[in-house]
Amino acid sequence: MSTKKFLLAEKDIPVAWYNIVADMQTKPAPILNPATKEPLREEELYPLFAKALAHQEMNQTDAWIDIPDEVRDLYKIWRPTPLVRAYGLEKALDTPAHIYFKNESVSPVGSHKLNSAIAQAYFCKEEGVTNITTETGAGQWGAALSYAAKAFGLELAVYMVKISYHQKPYRRSIMQTFGAQVIASPSMSTKAGRKTLTDHPNYQGSLGTAISEAVELAMQTPNCKYTLGSVLNHVMLHQTVIGLEAEKQMEMAGEYPDVIIGCFGGGSNFSGIAFPFLRHKILGGKDIRVVAAEPASCPKLTRGQYQYDFGDEAGYTPLIPMFTLGHSFAPAHIHAGGLRYHGAGAIVSQLRKDGLVEAVDIHQLDTFEAATLFAQTEGIIPAPESSHAIAATIAEANKAKAEGKQRTILFNLSGHGLIDMAAYDQYLAGDLGNYELTDEELSGNLAGLEKIL
Ligand SMILES: *Cc1c(COP(=O)(O)O)cnc(C)c1O
Numbered sequence: 295m296s297t298k299k300f301l302l303a304e305k306d307i308p309v310a311w312y313n314i315v316a317d318m319q320t321k322p323a324p325i326l327n328p329a330t331k332e333p334l335r336e337e338e339l340y341p342l343f344a345k346a347l348a349h350q351e352m353n354q355t356d357a358w359i360d361i362p363d364e365v366r367d368l369y370k371i372w373r374p375t376p377l378v379r380a381y382g383l384e385k386a387l388d389t390p391a392h393i394y395f396k397n398e399s400v401s402p403v404g405s406h407k408l409n410s411a412i413a414q415a416y417f418c419k420e421e422g423v424t425n426i427t428t429e430t431g432a433g434q435w436g437a438a439l440s441y442a443a444k445a446f447g448l449e450l451a452v453y454m455v456k457i458s459y460h461q462k463p464y465r466r467s468i469m470q471t472f473g474a475q476v477i478a479s480p481s482m483s484t485k486a487g488r489k490t491l492t493d494h495p496n497y498q499g500s501l502g503t504a505i506s507e508a509v510e511l512a513m514q515t516p517n518c519k520y521t522l523g524s525v526l527n528h529v530m531l532h533q534t535v536i537g538l539e540a541e542k543q544m545e546m547a548g549e550y551p552d553v554i555i556g557c558f559g560g561g562s563n564f565s566g567i568a569f570p571f572l573r574h575k576i577l578g579g580k581d582i583r584v585v586a587a588e589p590a591s592c593p594k595l596t597r598g599q600y601q602y603d604f605g606d607e608a609g610y611t612p613l614i615p616m617f618t619l620g621h622s623f624a625p626a627h628i629h630a631g632g633l634r635y636h637g638a639g640a641i642v643s644q645l646r647k648d649g650l651v652e653a654v655d656i657h658q659l660d661t662f663e664a665a666t667l668f669a670q671t672e673g674i675i676p677a678p679e680s681s682h683a684i685a686a687t688i689a690e691a692n693k694a695k696a697e698g699k700q701r702t703i704l705f706n707l708s709g710h711g712l713i714d715m716a717a718y719d720q721y722l723a724g725d726l727g728n729y730e731l732t733d734e735e736l737s738g739n740l741a742g743l744e745k746i747l
Pocket of ligand 1: 405406407434435523524525557558559560561562563564632633677679680708709710
């Protein structure tokens with residue numbers, strides 16, 4: 295076996311994030327004020343988000359945005375992350391493809407989410423904010439933000455989707471260990487939560503509902519801002535450290551990826567690995583494919599509609615131009631909690647429209663089968679979310695084999711699954727199933743959306 299791991303030094307941690315919007319020929323459609331349907335001005339985001347983050351959100355001109363030293367210093371706890379050649383998986387698949395993965399699971403909280411959590415907490419702190427709120431699905435974002443909030447001395451309240459609160463109690467414990475307050479959503483602590491519980495007393499929650507609750511609390515608490523772990527442009531921006539490092543590491547490996555794959559919830563880890571490479575395609579005509587892997591039970595990029603929609607269930611957020619399943623969509627209770635979100639971020643949605651991004655949807659059982667093979671051949675138990683990227687990678691590697699072609703595949707291992715073993719238990723016991731959205735459910739959800747585009 296030749297080189298297995300490609301490692302960078304601390305000095306190689308990127309000094310700037312990459313803002314793909316500056317290089318896009320067709321910019322994403324503007325986000326809208328839901329009351330006026332007019333494009334939102336940056337200042338209108340200030341009540342909700344730190345000003346610096348609002349500015350990043352709207353920035354369409356600067357391709358590079360400096361990473362503050364304080365943020366880079368905290369990145370040093372676990373960055374740069376390794377790029378790994380998956381020889382074990384290649385051998386098991388007997389494929390001519392070369393498979394590489396960027397291992398974001400080595401962060402202290404086990405996922406890529408810390409890349410943006412640290413940045414968001416820093417910019418809030420810089421502006422004198424004392425309290426922040428957020429939502430979390432599987433608990434990965436909440437865990438990351440809990441550490442980041444503590445690092446910058448901020449108080450944090452996390453609304454955690456109820457099903458995950460019960461399925462993944464250890465993520466709750468992690469957040470509490472870092473000092474955050476964790477509330478199961480829907481809760482009785484907000485108007486949005488009370489309404490949902492009144493209408494559906496047994497509702498197990500969704501990211502959309504939890505966002506509504508976190509936004510509501512932030513708007514009602516002095517000196518408090520809301521933070522979001524995916525979907526928004528500034529989150530994609532922070533995550534580009536993944537792809538920027540991977541770019542250097544692929545060079546060390548002496549290869550360039552033909553296909554880049556990331557699992558897809560709201561789009562942050564996918565964008566993080568893909569955008570720095572996509573830049574070569576946009577600016578230099580490089581021939582690469584980028585593929586988003588999403589659950590068959592929550593297929594916004596493959597079966598959703600491109601439309602203005604809210605980012606949350608109650609309709610508190612601005613209107614975002616996105617591929618969406620409708621903001622009232624209640625996804626099946628799959629274990630990849632981080633992928634149970636109704637929409638895709640505005641940048642990825644535009645890139646998808648422009649044919650620069652592909653998408654595949656994958657059934658839950660296929661993801662666990664892929665995860666098990668990956669665990670057995672590479673020694674890492676992947677997060678159920680990341681397993682979607684692994685399943686898509688295996689499909690690409692099998693295609694390369696069938697076509698008798700060498701192909702270089704790079705995927706992002708967004709997190710490890712060591713806190714998701716209850717899900718693996720169910721899989722091993724044969725108790726897991728597949729969920730596929732029916733056309734009726736889909737059109738029912740979309741019918742409620744106001745047509746603006
Ligand atoms: C949150 C999460 C995701 C999905 O979110 P994106 O913003 O689409 O990346 C994927 N993998 C892991 C491990 C996560 O925690």
